[in-house]
Structures are given as C-alpha cells and as structure tokens.
Amino acid sequence: MGLVGKLEAEILILAPADKFHEVWGGRPHHMSTVTPGRVQKVHLHEGAWGKVGSVIEWSYVLDGKSQAVKQIVEVIDKENKTVTFKLIEGDPMKEYKSFKATVQTISKGEATWVHWTFEYEKLNKEIAAPVKLLGFVIHMSEDLDDHLIQA
Template sequence: MGLVGKLEAEILILAPADKFHEVWGGRPHHMSSVSPGKIQKVDLHEGDWGTVGSVIEWSYVIDGKNHVAKEIVEAIDKENKAVTFKVIEGDLLKEYKSFKAIVQTISKGETTWVRWTFEYEKLNKEISTPVKLLGFVIHMNEELDDHLIQA
C-alpha cells in the first residue's frame, strides 16, 4: 500500500454550477450556516474571501468529534469552476504529510456535477484512506445543493 494517494468522487447536483462554485470560490464562510451540523465556523486568517493566497480555518465535526483545518487557497479557476485548498495546519496533518482538496463544478449537458479530489501523502502505511472525510464533504455538498435550490 502506497503512502501517496488520490481519492475522487462526483455527485450530481440540481443547483447551477456558477452558484455552487461561487460559494466555494468566494464565500466558503457561508458553509457554517448552510451545514451547521458539520461546519461550526469558518474564519479568515489572512487575505480576503475569494482570493488566492487567503488562509482559512475550518472548525468541523465528524462522528461527534471536533476537528480543525487551516488551509491556504492555492488556486481559484473561474473558467473551470475549480478551487484548490492546501492544508497547512490542523488535525489532518497528524495523519498526512500533505493534503489538498480540490472542488470542481462541472456542467455536462443539462446536468451539473461536483467533483471532489483529495490528493494526500500518509505519514505511514497504517493511516487509512480518507474515505470518511470524502463522505463528509459529499453530504455537506448535498446540504449546499438543497440550500441553493431553495434560495
């Protein structure tokens, strides 16, 4: 089993791709009100919302346990509706030497998909693949989709 890995999932959404990308690329702090059971708060530590180089700290709950992740916004690709977050501090770095999360909204004909990609390097071979975290973000995106189509 290798230490470097990549995990991807795609989910179908009903909300327009632009609106979905707008939240992740420019207003991720809204996720605490969209998904309060999962995201406790999202704080801006450096930069401005919606800009590359900004540092964001997420406080979130998985399986009743509090977690923190501080990330730098590495890229915002408006044309391809993709945002790349690189973890620079927090609980994930207790198990992973490096961890990136990329969220991309993709229009395919009349449907819209959200693709999450995790790129990571485990600290050792006993660390599990971040499947539980992927399930967490998928469910959070379902809540965002519901929020956007109700708005």
C-alpha cells in the same frame, strides 16, 4: 500499500454550477450557515475571501468529534469552476504529510456535477485513506445543493 494516494468522488446536483462554485471560491464562510451540523465556523485567518493565497480556518464535526483545519487557497479558476485548497495545519495533518482538496463544478447539458479530488501523502502505512473526510465533503456538497435550490 503506498503512502501517496488520490481519492475522487463525483455527485450530481440540481443547483447551477456557477452558484455552487461561487460559494466554494468566494464565500466558503457561508458553509457554517448552510450545514451547521457539520461546520461550526469558517474564519478568514489572512487574506481576503475569494482570493488565492488566503488562509482559512474551519471548525467542524467529523464522526462526532470537533476538529479544525487551516488551509491555503491555491487555485480559484472561475472559467473551469475549480477551487484547490492545501491543508497546512489541524487535525488531518496529524495523519498526512501533505493534503490537497480540489472541488470542480461541471455543467454537462442540463446536469451539474461536483467532482472532489483528494491528493495526499500519509505519515505512515497504517493510516487509512481519507474516505470519511471525502464522505464529509460530499455531504457538505449535498447540503449546499439543497440550500441553493431552496434560495
């Protein structure tokens, strides 16, 4: 088993692609309100909300454990509704040498798809692929979808 990996998941949502992308690309701090059982706090460490190069710190609960991660916003592509985050510090970095997460919102006719991609390099071969973390962001996406369609 290799140290470098890629995981992808895609879900169908009911919210408009633009609204979903707007939260991830410009207002991720709203996720603590949208999904308080999963995300406790989203703090802007440096930069500005919705700007490439900004550093964002997340406090969240995964598998009943409080965790934190700091990330740099690498890409905000409004046309393709894509946001890419590079993880730089925190709990996931105890197991991964590098880790990027990309979320893309895709309109296909009446449907809206959310596509998550994780690209990572594990510190050693005994470390599992980040399947639980991928499930976590899928659940966050479902919570955001529920929030947006109720608004």
